[in-house]
Amino acid sequence: MAEDRRTRRSRRALGTALVELVLERGFTALTVEDITERADVARATFYAHFRDKEDLFARVTADLLSELSERLAPAVAESAIGFTGKPVLEMLRHAHEERDLYRIVLRGEGDGKPLQMFVDACARATTEEFRARAERNAVRPRIDPELLARVWVGEQVAVLRWWVEQDTPSLPAAEVVRMLLDLALHGRYWASGFEPPA
Amino acid sequence: MAEDRRTRRSRRALGTALVELVLERGFTALTVEDITERADVARATFYAHFRDKEDLFARVTADLLSELSERLAPAVAESAIGFTGKPVLEMLRHAHEERDLYRIVLRGEGDGKPLQMFVDACARATTEEFRARAERNAVRPRIDPELLARVWVGEQVAVLRWWVEQDTPSLPAAEVVRMLLDLALHGRYWASGFEPPA
């Protein structure tokens, strides 16, 4: 017995209603009744499943995050050598599928808490990846891996947000990844048009 | 007649009370009464000055932003040639002085709205700066200046947040600036310890 069908229905409906409404009016502006009305569910039912709207939001984003890390796992394992960009590409694909939710999270809705969780999770994973990679290839980082991870994730999130907020995607995911690789290899100085200094 | 002293006193008190309390409990958890109590001001007085707590927060952050851009102006004008890092250094100094407020904003309190304003303002200014610089030095950007600006600002914000959230600053501002310059020049690949590829 996996779960009562009614339970599943209600939870799903409430989740999607939340996402829709946050996109339309913003998280703080929403009422629990707004959500239940959109989901066509009684208000009392909401409280049977979630403590409050923050709780609902937290669960929705937590699900998204675990879905992402599942999809990322093979790509990360595969590109164990260097900066292949495979995980980034996979993330962009995921973001494309779950565009609405990504928008909401990246806008920092809900006091930015879901976003911080997202960022921190990415930063931790990236830090470890950097450390492992340095070890494997026997090189010494010129900058602390943790800081470097923060920089990398910050860049990542900025690009992701920009990409996801566009009404008509100006660049395909593969292009974005190539660009980011170029940046990682040559630096911003090169990217802005200058010749690399000796 | 600049402004009534009582008015100034009340506004200041409410502003600092807000910052303190957001740092302690988070923005959404706060009540208008919490703020007025901390500020030792009648609740009715609050509404004589601000529409709601969002309004208060918006004004506090707007003030911070204009203060920052004032301080940045000379540094930007001075470093018209290339990536001197002077504006970044000035920003870090400012962040050090207004540490509490910077923390709050960078945490995305208030549904991330103040942060978005901050980021967008920086991104616009940076885009223009990049364009102007390319024009002046007669080089053609290899990546769209607007995207490059987003990347740069994203990195910036990530570092800023990391730096401001540390209990005991592990790196002095000047060190951070030098690091960022290195990154801009050589890229992350180099920073993580690998030799630059031919």
Added chain:
DNA sequence: TCAATTGCAGACACTCTGTTCAGTAAACGA
């Protein structure tokens, strides 16, 4: 089919909001 579970509608006390107002205190200009 039947027992168990979930959803439903409505009511409840409670907290917070944003507004109003008459009385009091402080600041200002001359």
Added chain:
DNA sequence: TCGTTTACTGAACAGAGTGTCTGCAATTGA
């Protein structure tokens, strides 16, 4: 210094939203 202007106070107000609880109806899984 004094009169006038202005801001602050404390209290009360209706309204909206919250979170909880009820008995009853509908669905479910076995």
